[in-house]
Amino acid sequence: MSGYWTGIVTILAINVVFAYGIYLAVATGQLNLGGAGFQALGAYAAAWLCFELDWSPAWTIAAGTVVAGVIGMGIAIPILRLKGVYLVLGTFAFAEVVAGLILNSETLGGAMGLPVPAYIEWQVPVAAAVACALLVFYLMATRFGLAVRSVHDDDVVADLMGVNVRGVRVAAFALGAALAGLSGGLYAHAFSYVEIQGFNASLSIYVLLYVLLGGAQTAWGPLVGAAFFTLLPEAMRSFLPAAKEAIWTAFGVTGDISPPDESWRFVVLGAAVIAMMVFRPEGLVTRDTFAFPRRRSPAAAPTREAAE
Template identity: 35%
Template sequence: MAGHDFDSSVASCGLVRGRATFQGAAGLISDYLIITGINVLLAWSVYIVLLTGSLSFAQGAFMAIGCYAASYLTTEMGMPFWPATLVSAVITAVIAGVIGYPALRLRGIYLILATLGITFCVRVLLENLDFLGGIGGMSGMLGTDLFAVGIAVVVVGLLLAVVSFSPLQRVFDAVREDERVAASMGINVTAVRLIGFAAGAAVAAVGGSLYGHYMSFVRPENFDVLLAIYVVLYVVLGGVNNMFGPFVGAVVMTLLPEYFRVLAEWRPTVFGLAVLLMLLVRPDGLLSFRLPTLRGRKSSKVTEEKAA
């Protein structure tokens, strides 16, 4: 089939880079769905951190670490794609844990500034590591297709569903709502927040590995602070009270701009107006309902039986 330049940035406000792989309508749809799936993973990575009451703008940095780690393992060490992806997720989670231990002692705007600083530092570091390609970037990665992205989305989604319907969700809720009350109940607040931060980083790393092996070429500038901001906005638009909100926010804000491609130059403006409108009309997001935990469902059932 005739080749054609395809700008993959149309499918993503955050992953704003080009790729020339157009192979007819089926190939175009596949490209859009791949980027959408990666954005869903990134949105979920922010949602996981939000479960514990923290807000991270470092997901772009953790995505970059996962991308470069997996790319190095596959291109330089010959490791298969999935093992490399899992190893990169573990590496990123450990790094996030080390960085997060002091950073998560901060609150509010100070934590936001700290996570933004992490993003800038990681980008500068990658630009100066010659064995990772430096400012010129890395290339030669292969292995991502729609099936691989689908597997990652399904697995992460199932894990989130298990957590959402488990008593562990109540622990996260307690820490998010009031840390002092949670601590008085015997909950290790620092450990819970750190677990959420590291788990979110691991999911972002999986998204980074998929992105790098899909694009086949990445540079540090692919993971700028704008990416982190857009990913947070996906979650804000979709809703932070359940796992479906970030999913819907990522899907809508990835595919909708392509539908209005004629407004390409105005995408940031339209996106900003959409955020403002959402905050005014539905400040809790498109999907603001909460999922009941296992204990919550049991308590409800007991109450109904007593009432009867």
């Protein structure tokens, strides 16, 4: 594979792991807008252990995962008392605090960032992404997954039916934080450098968008969302200049046509987000996507209509 494609495959795999981390929180109905904070924790833990103590990547990445998971659990217990908008703001504030603390930490390099001496090939993030996807698919098929789904749909009923709502939420949030930390550790070793400016609010926003636009109902959502929104900007890198040239030629302009501004990619992405929310707010992949080929009993259909 060429360098360009290995770069894209690596970042795609990292984004998939990251998206699964946020997905676990979203699947219990908790919007986590602090993803960059957990990823930064994992990345800096791995980078520091590698740079200062010379640990091998396998151990640093594992340590990063554990650090992010433990801190995620510590923050989940007080923060998950919050709901809706408050929770969004709380997780967002957490990410900003993490970024602010790392920025002021001499040991972690402050604004300069940390170099990561040990390098991992693209196969490692890809293997991690596959393992994560399998893990989340398995989890969502277990009794725990059923509890997660019930808490997402209606926490009061879930509570009445004997689901430990708080326990499920904290567990899902902490596990999600650990996966976000894992993605951070992979990032640190794959790109050989961490700097805190990379783990900013936009990153938290993007990863939450991957999950919500992919669809939070099934474990396919984050995979599809991360793949779509990582590859879309890359596809537009070649598509947009071609489109501009076609439009300009159609209006009779000839000669040297400058490529369009890089920012157009984000305009298209934003417009796609708005359109998705208007036409398909439940995400690209839903439970109905897979229910379609199955045969429904004719008697059940009117009951379902009446219930809505």
